[in-house]
Amino acid sequence: MSDPVLAQQTDICVKCGLCLPYCPTYQKTRDENESPRGRLSLIQGWARDELKATPKLNAHVDNCLLCRACESVCPAYVPYGQIVDHFRSVTYHQNREGSLSLRLKKTLMRGVLTGATLAPMAGQVMGGVAASAVKTLACLAGAGEMAAGLPTAYSRPLPSPGSYPSTTRAETARASLFLGCTAELLDRETVISAMAVMNHLGIRVDIPERQTCCGALHQHAGDASSAAKRIEQNLTAFADSDAPAIVSLASGCGVMLGEYGQTAPSVSAQGFSRRVRDISQFLAEQTWPADLAFKPLPTTACLHSPCSLKNVLRADRHAATLLGRIPGLKVIALPAQVHCCGAGGSYLVDHPEMAAELRDDVLDRIDGSQSSVLLTSNPGCAMHLRAGLKQRGLGAIEVLHPVTLLARQLA
Numbered sequence: 217m218s219d220p221v222l223a224q225q226t227d228i229c230v231k232c233g234l235c236l237p238y239c240p241t242y243q244k245t246r247d248e249n250e251s252p253r254g255r256l257s258l259i260q261g262w263a264r265d266e267l268k269a270t271p272k273l274n275a276h277v278d279n280c281l282l283c284r285a286c287e288s289v290c291p292a293y294v295p296y297g298q299i300v301d302h303f304r305s306v307t308y309h310q311n312r313e314g315s316l317s318l319r320l321k322k323t324l325m326r327g328v329l330t331g332a333t334l335a336p337m338a339g340q341v342m343g344g345v346a347a348s349a350v351k352t353l354a355c356l357a358g359a360g361e362m363a364a365g366l367p368t369a370y371s372r373p374l375p376s377p378g379s380y381p382s383t384t385r386a387e388t389a390r391a392s393l394f395l396g397c398t399a400e401l402l403d404r405e406t407v408i409s410a411m412a413v414m415n416h417l418g419i420r421v422d423i424p425e426r427q428t429c430c431g432a433l434h435q436h437a438g439d440a441s442s443a444a445k446r447i448e449q450n451l452t453a454f455a456d457s458d459a460p461a462i463v464s465l466a467s468g469c470g471v472m473l474g475e476y477g478q479t480a481p482s483v484s485a486q487g488f489s490r491r492v493r494d495i496s497q498f499l500a501e502q503t504w505p506a507d508l509a510f511k512p513l514p515t516t517a518c519l520h521s522p523c524s525l526k527n528v529l530r531a532d533r534h535a536a537t538l539l540g541r542i543p544g545l546k547v548i549a550l551p552a553q554v555h556c557c558g559a560g561g562s563y564l565v566d567h568p569e570m571a572a573e574l575r576d577d578v579l580d581r582i583d584g585s586q587s588s589v590l591l592t593s594n595p596g597c598a599m600h601l602r603a604g605l606k607q608r609g610l611g612a613i614e615v616l617h618p619v620t621l622l623a624r625q626l627a
């Protein structure tokens with residue numbers, strides 16, 4: 217048997233097909249091989265030595281967005297994300313389809329997206345210079361459209377590592393902030409906004425030094441050893457802070473951090489994962505002082521729930537609750553039937569056509585919503601959707617993290 221663990225895990229699937237209507241790639245292709253049940257059967261066949269990991273078989277598994285919508289509805293609790301990550305890691309060096317240039321592009325983009333970790337916390341140096349370097353590299357990697365989705369340069373630098381007590385009220389709670397490579401480099405306004413809101417709630421924020429990329433892009437691409445190095449570094453970095461919560465701003469990173477305990481089982485990894493909270497959930501769980509007010513904002517905002525937040529963290533309700541504190545703001549949530557936007561980590565680079573097709577469905581809804589702002593909790597989704605809005609001539613719709621809008625409206 218090629219892999220007894222995968223054989224046992226894929227056996228849990230009873231082939232009921234209840235996940236099929238929720239799978240974006242199946243809905244687009246109507247091909248069973250592009251469905252959760254089909255992919256699980258292919259992996260099962262390989263694990264039992266009944267099928268070879270041919271380029272075709274691997275491609276069907278690689279076409280999965282890892283949106284995990286299937287996992288969220290599966291009555292048998294098949295650990296679909298774990299199965300795909302494991303399969304990709306054990307077949308990492310085998311029979312991957314695609315030209316050398318596509319592989320180079322993937323590697324370069326992973327390096328670009330996570331390269332911020334090469335200069336951790338160098339907020340003052342980053343920003344304009346780093347953002348334009350990312351744009352240049354992204355264009356060189358043939359992902360110019362992705363570069364179009366980068367946010368406009370934000371002038372304030374990232375805070376340095378350290379401990380930041382609240383300057384507005386007595387301490388009510390403590391949090392350790394995970395910056396992540398994409399949020400650090402591409403979304404500094406979100407970091408500064410989150411700190412501002414926590415400051416107003418009386419929360420002391422620790423920013424541990426030496427933290428690094430969460431490792432999700434490596435993990436989902438099958439590069440388990442690169443992911444493991446990042447996990448180890450973050451476990452060490454966050455051991456320095458005894459804050460009860462580790463707050464993540466990007467929901468995609470939040471999923472990875474929350475699953476360190478199962479990716480690298482150890483007591484410290486499990487303890488780390490138990491502390492992880494998405495920023496919206498963490499803020500919603502706090503006691504809000506009666507005198508904390510927001511300026512009115514008479515406009516309509518469209519709220520996009522990333523798959524990571526909705527399907528895995530199951531924390532998508534909190535952003536709407538928080539935004540309800542802004543007087544005059546009308547929040548329109550995208551309907552639950554709207555599938556993944558197609559960003560999927562590096563999916564937008566690896567599978568640009570499917571990524572654009574899926575994004576179109578989301579953009580159609582946004583276009584019809586008369587919104588002036590699009591709110592999303594994942595920087596990858598923000599980048600992908602922003603690029604699409606610009607392409608449609610809807611670049612005036614500003615794309616923000618919900619916490620940024622909250623911070624802008626602090627009275």
Ligand code: SF4
Pocket residue numbers: 228229230231232233234235236252253256286289290291292293294
């Ligand atoms: S993955 Fe779950 S929902 Fe999908 S076919 Fe298997 S058992 Fe059914």
Ligand code: SF4
Pocket residue numbers: 238239240241242250251252255279280281282283284285286287296
């Ligand atoms: S993770 Fe998403 S794309 Fe992959 S099989 Fe499940 S529903 Fe389909």
